[in-house]
Amino acid sequence: MSNLKITQIKSVISEKQNQRDTLRTLGLKKIGQSTVREDNRQIRGMIRTVAHLVAVEEVD
DSSP states (O other), X not given: OOEEEEXXXXXXXXXXXXXXXXXHHHTOOSTTOEEEEEOOHHHHHHHHHXXXXXXXXXXX
16 A cells, blocks of 8 residues: 655644644644655544645555
C-alpha cells in the first residue's frame, strides 16, 4: 500500500478541540512537523477534518 506524508502548515490556535485532537492523533505537534502514515480510510477521514491545517503528499 502507499503511504501519505502529512505536514502541519498552520497553527491550531483558535481551532476547535476536535481538530486539535485529530492533529495529535496523526502525530503532529508543531508547524512544519511531518509524519508518514499508511493510506487508509481512517487516516483519510482525519485528514479531511484538518485539511485546512495540513499539506499531504503521497510517498512510496
